[in-house]
Amino acid sequence: METMPPPHDRCPACGTPLPATAPPPACPRCALPLVGPVAGELRETDRALLRLDAERGRLLVRRGQLLAQLRPPYPQAPWGAAPGTPWGAPPRRETSPRAVQNLLLALGGVLLAVAAIAFTVISWGRLGIGGRAAVLGVLTLAATSVPVLLLRRTLKATAEVVACLGLVLLLLDAYALHPVAFAEADGLRYAALSLAAVAALWAGYGKAFGRLVLPVPFAVAIGQLPLALWASAEESAYGIAAALLATASLDAAAALLTGGRGTRVTAAVAGTGVGAAGLLTAGGLSVSAGDGGAALRAGALLLGAAAVALAVALRQRVPAAVSGVLAGVAALAAVGAAGGVVRTGVSVDWIVPGYLVCAVVVLGAAAFAVPTRLRPVAAGLAAGAAAVHALALLWALPRWPWAWSRPTRGRARTARSRWPACSPPNWPRRHGCTAAPRTPRPPPPAPWCRPRSPSAPPVRCPYGSSPWPPCSRCRPGRSPGPPW
Secondary structure: OOOOOOHHHEOOOOOOEOOOOOOOOEOOOOOOEOOOHHHHHHHHHHHHHHHHHHHHHHHHHHHHHHHHHHOOOOOOOOOOOOOOOOOOOOOOOOOOHHHHHHHHHHHHHHHHHHHHHHHHHOOOOOOOHHHHHHHHHHHHHHHHHHHHHHHHOOOHHHHHHHHHHHHHHHHHHHHHHHHHHOOOOOHHHHHHHHHHHHHHHHHHHHHHOOOOOOHHHHHHHHOOOHHHHHHHHHOOHHHHHHHHHHHHHHHHHHHHHOOOHHHHHHHHHHHHHHHHHHHHHHHHHHHOOOOHHHHHHHHHHHHHHHHHHHHHHOOOOOOHHHHHHHHHHHHHHHHHHHHHHHHOOOOHHHHHHHHHHHHHHHHHHHHHHOOHHHHHHHHHHHHHHHHHHHHHHHHHOOHHHHHHHOHHHHHHHHHHHHOHHHOOOOOOHHHOOOOOOOOOOOOOOOOOOOOOOOOOOOEEEOOEEEOOOOOOOOOOOOOOOOOO
16 A cells, blocks of 8 residues: 655645755745654654554455455356346246146147047048047047056156046047947937036046046036037027026036035136026026016026025135125026016016016115125125116116106107107198197208298198298209209
8 A cells, every 4th residue: 555755754734845864944835843852743643643544554455355255256147147137146947847848748748639630530541430439449548547657657747648638539439439339319419428428437537546637627627518518409598598507506516515626716617607608598588588487487597596606605615705796696696587577577667667676675685684794695685786776777867857858859759659640740630649749840951952042932841831942953842852
C-alpha cells in the first residue's frame, strides 16, 4: 500500500516539501516553526498516524484474502441457461427421462393399436373375418398376460401400455365376432351387450391386478355406452332419457363407493356429462308433453334425477360447493317435474305461474325443512328456486311498461288476439266482428311517394282512401308501389 512521505520531508501544516539534509527552522511558505519540543512532538504524532494507516491497509488486504478462501469460486454461466436462472445453477432439463420413457411407450402402444384396427377392419390377403378374429383372440390373450410378467419386474409403465393394447384388442374381438357368430343380431343391441361385457371383464381384470391404475377407469368410461345404445335401439326418447339418468346414477355410486382416485374422478366427470344430457332430454320431454300421461312420465324421470342429486349432495364426503350445485340442480329438476304436470292442466296464461308456485314450495322446503347443519344443501335449493323466480320475473316484466305506457295499443292487441278478423284492413263488421274498434289512422305515404301538387286527387291504398296526393309514379285508381 502506498504511504505518505515521512513527516520531516513536508510541512505538517501546508505540505510544502522541505530539504531532507538540513530542515529549516520554519516553513518557507506558511512560516510554521519546525524546531523545538512542540514541533518534535508533532512529528512523532504524524509518524504514529502513518504506522496506523499502514497497519489498517494490511489488515484490509488480509480480510479480503480470508473472504476469498471462505467463498466457493464463481463458475461461469452455462450456455443456453434460461432467463432468470440463478448464477451457477445447472441447466434445467426440458423434461425428465421417465417422462420421455412414458411418452415413447404411449406412442408405441398407439401405433400397435392402429395396426390392430387396420388388421381387423381392412381385409388383408385371403384371411377372412373369422381368421382375423382367431388371430386377434390369440393376441388378446398374449397382451393381457404380459402385464403380469412386467409387474414382477417392476416395469409398471410398460405393463399399463400393454394392458391398454389388450383392451383395444378385446374391443376388436367383439367387433370381429359380430359378422362371424352374431350376424343376424341387431347392431345397436349387440354393441350394447358387447360393451357391457367388455366393461365388466376389464373392471374385473383391473381388480385382479390391483397395481394397474388404468383398467378400472377405462372400464368406467366404456360403461357409459351400453344403456344408451340399448335405449337408442328401442327408438324411445323416454327410454334414452331414462338410460342416461340411470347411467349417471351408477356413476355417482362408483364415485362415492370406490377407493381409487382415478376411478372416482372418471366416474364423477362421466356422470356429470351423462347426467346433464339426461336432465336436458327429460326437461325437453316435460316441456313438450301434450297430455298429462307424457308429462307424468317425464316428471318421474326428473324427480328420480332430483332424488339422486340430492342423495349425493347429502353425503359427508362431498365438498360443500359440489353439494350446493347438486342441490340447485335437484331444485330445478323438481320444479320442472311438477310444473310440467301443471302445464298440461292449465291455460297458456297460467303456465309460468304454475312453475312459480312449485318454486315457492321448493323455496319453503329449503327454508324450513332442511336442517341447519346442511346449509350448503339449503343454499343450493334456494338458489334453484330463485332462478325460477328470476325467469318468471323476466317473463312478466316486458308487459308492465308496455301496458302502462301504451294502454290504447294494449287494448287493440287484446282485441286482435280475441277477434282475428278485426285487424286492419278487416275492421268492417261484415266479417262478423261484434266489437266496435276505433277507426284506424290512415297509413303514412310510402317513402317513394313524393307529393306532386296539393290539389292532386288522392291515391287508392290497401287501407282505403289516403289524403296524401300522389307523385309522378302513382296514378289515381292504383295502389302506390315502389319505383322498381
